[in-house]
Amino acid sequence: MRIAVRYYSRGGSTEKAARAIAREAGERAETTDKPLNRRVDLLFIGSGIYKGHIDSHVKDFIESLSPDKVGKAVFFSTAMMGGGKSDEEVRKLLEKKGIPMDTRTFHCHGQFLFFHRGHPDRKDLLDAEIFAKKIIRK
Ligand SMILES: Cc1cc2nc3c(=O)[nH]c(=O)nc-3n(C[C@H](O)[C@H](O)[C@H](O)COP(=O)(O)O)c2cc1C
Numbered sequence: 001m002r003i004a005v006r007y008y009s010r011g012g013s014t015e016k017a018a019r020a021i022a023r024e025a026g027e028r029a030e031t032t033d034k035p036l037n038r039r040v041d042l043l044f045i046g047s048g049i050y051k052g053h054i055d056s057h058v059k060d061f062i063e064s065l066s067p068d069k070v071g072k073a074v075f076f077s078t079a080m081m082g083g084g085k086s087d088e089e090v091r092k093l094l095e096k097k098g099i100p101m102d103t104r105t106f107h108c109h110g111q112f113l114f115f116h117r118g119h120p121d122r123k124d125l126l127d128a129e130i131f132a133k134k135i136i137r138k
Contacts, residue, residue: 003136004036005029007046008057013078013110013120014048020125021046021076021106024132032061041071044132047086048110049079054086059093067098074102074135076128078110078120106131 003025007018018029021044036043045062047054054077075090091101106128109119120128 001042001136002038002040003027003042003044004040005044005046006032006034006036006061007076008032008055008061009046009048009078010050010055011048011110011112014046014076016120016125017076017078017106017108017128018044018046020120020128021132024129025136032057035061035064036069039069039071042136043070043073044076044135045073045090046076046078047090049077049081049084049086052084052086054089058090062090062093062097062099065094065097065099070099072100072102074104074106076106076131078108080110080112080115082107102135104131104135 005022009015022029047058087105094101108124109116
């Protein structure tokens with residue numbers, strides 16, 4: 001199975017989650033600045049949540065995708081409060097491109113100012129790995 005991991009992270013928290021997922025997938029985590037250069041069966045795509053939304057770099061990246069490039073997408077995020085409505089935001093963007101999104105998503109806390117210092121922590125990153133393992137095995 002061909003897998004890619006793409007993320008956008010302003011502060012480094014989503015990057016940590018992306019790296020944990022990529023470790024499990026045996027791939028490199030790359031930012032959304034790097035286009036997909038080959039077809040993948042599974043695309044893990046992650047973003048920090050800013051003012052309730054994913055970053056515009058992630059939106060632009062999704063816009064660049066097509067169903068012949070991606071079999072299925074899996075969304076993950078880090079946020080102060082949680083993923084919130086971002087699942088639906090991403091699902092709609094992917095739907096417009098004809099790409100199915102797995103109903104399973106991964107969210108964990110990311111550090112923001114003095115909230116959730118040290119997150120994602122070791123447990124969060126282990127959870128991210130376990131999440132990736134489940135997705136990849138099914
Ligand atoms: C400008 C800004 C706006 C944010 N808005 C939200 C928000 O609306 N909801 C939330 O849960 N977290 C919010 N956060 C917290 C981030 O989602 C959190 O720190 C996340 O882990 C950032 O990911 P990153 O380190 O990969 O950039 C915001 C952070 C910043 C810097």
